[in-house]
Amino acid sequence: MSSIKLQMNEFPESIREHLQGAVDFHLHSHEGKGYRSNLVEMAEDASSAGMSALVIKNLFGTSQEACHIANKQLGRTILYPSFTLGRTTGGLNPSAVDHFSKADPANRVVEMPVFDSLHEVRLRGLSDDQGVAVFRDSQPIPGLPEILKMVGERNMVLKTGHIAPRESLLLIRLARDAGVENIVVTHATGSPVMATPEEQKEMADLGALIEHCLIKFLPVSRLRNIKRYPNWEGIPFGHLDYLKASLESVGPERCIAATDGGQIYNPSPLELVIYLLYLLQELGCPAEETRMMVRDNPRRILGISEGPGNP
Numbered sequence: 001m002s003s004i005k006l007q008m009n010e011f012p013e014s015i016r017e018h019l020q021g022a023v024d025f026h027l028h029s030h031e032g033k034g035y036r037s038n039l040v041e042m043a044e045d046a047s048s049a050g051m052s053a054l055v056i057k058n059l060f061g062t063s064q065e066a067c068h069i070a071n072k073q074l075g076r077t078i079l080y081p082s083f084t085l086g087r088t089t090g091g092l093n094p095s096a097v098d099h100f101s102k103a104d105p106a107n108r109v110v111e112m113p114v115f116d117s118l119h120e121v122r123l124r125g126l127s128d129d130q131g132v133a134v135f136r137d138s139q140p141i142p143g144l145p146e147i148l149k150m151v152g153e154r155n156m157v158l159k160t161g162h163i164a165p166r167e168s169l170l171l172i173r174l175a176r177d178a179g180v181e182n183i184v185v186t187h188a189t190g191s192p193v194m195a196t197p198e199e200q201k202e203m204a205d206l207g208a209l210i211e212h213c214l215i216k217f218l219p220v221s222r223l224r225n226i227k228r229y230p231n232w233e234g235i236p237f238g239h240l241d242y243l244k245a246s247l248e249s250v251g252p253e254r255c256i257a258a259t260d261g262g263q264i265y266n267p268s269p270l271e272l273v274i275y276l277l278y279l280l281q282e283l284g285c286p287a288e289e290t291r292m293m294v295r296d297n298p299r300r301i302l303g304i305s306e307g308p309g310n311p
Contacts, residue, residue, distance in 0.1 A: 008048070022051045026258035027054050027056055028058075029042070043079055045270040046273075057111070058081075061086075062083045064083070068104055083110050085161075092132070092142070112159065112162075113162065117161055117162040120192050123229050145174070157302070158171075159186045159211075160193075168203060169199070184301070187213040189243050190212075194234050197242075197249035197250070209254055212246065212255060213259060221266075252289035257290070
């Protein structure tokens with residue numbers, strides 16, 4: 001039993017209540033250096049605190065097999081895998097998305113390229129051939145329309161990945177035209193996206209939910225991003241005034257608050273969720289607004305219903 005389980009009764013009732021049914025919509029897990037890989041432990045910690053789901057992201061493909069095995073061991077579905085498109089998946093690969101979507105009902109989240117998006121590789125000073133384009137001259141790359149049609153018809157969730165804000169606006173419009181109902185702008189206030197509050201509002205007005213991730217505002221991540229993008233000239237990384245202005249511009253009913261955790265240098269996933277709840281409280285978010293962002297909105301797009309076993 002981890003120490004965090006033993007200490008839950010020490011947290012105030014307001015924090016414990018917000019954990020009931022909460023979802024961490026953005027959590028990393030990989031085998032290898034730098035990331036936590038024990039999904040059963042992560043899920044047991046979350047479940048013991050009353051949370052209902054964790055969306056698990058693999059930066060280089062899909063987390064479906066690890067999530068499926070862990071869910072079987074746990075005897076319930078609490079881990080929701082995602083599928084990240086990129087170089088390791090053959091680019092924008094409709095066949096891979098088709099296979100992912102049919103493998104398990106929990107396989108609902110499809111994300112555009114992240115570390116190998118053109119926006120990301122250009123900011124890092126790498127050549128375009130190391131990235132995966134989503135648009136070329138404002139026109140969708142082959143494969144994208146088919147993927148969006150699939151996501152819409154199967155009521156899946158589309159995440160925008162690390163593409164530029166203007167690309168996200170193009171993608172949201174195209175996705176809505178293709179019938180996609182569930183769209184999430186990946187850490188809109190985090191690197192390398194850093195959309196302005198005005199851009200975020202425009203995205204939300206088009207029908208997207210705006211994701212805000214805790215670790216983008218923590219010191220270690222902020223310093224790492226400054227090193228990762230040495231030529232960055234946009235909005236400064238990790239400023240809480242920027243986060244607050246973004247929340248106010250968009251409104252909590254159109255936002256998701258998540259952690260983007262799972263790295264070994266960060267606190268445990270559950271501790272990060274608790275930290276997130278404290279941060280929202282300090283930013284002045286009323287209880288009902290916090291509930292929307294950490295529970296209601298992510299549960300709705302994941303299709304998690306109220307009932308036994310779902311707080």
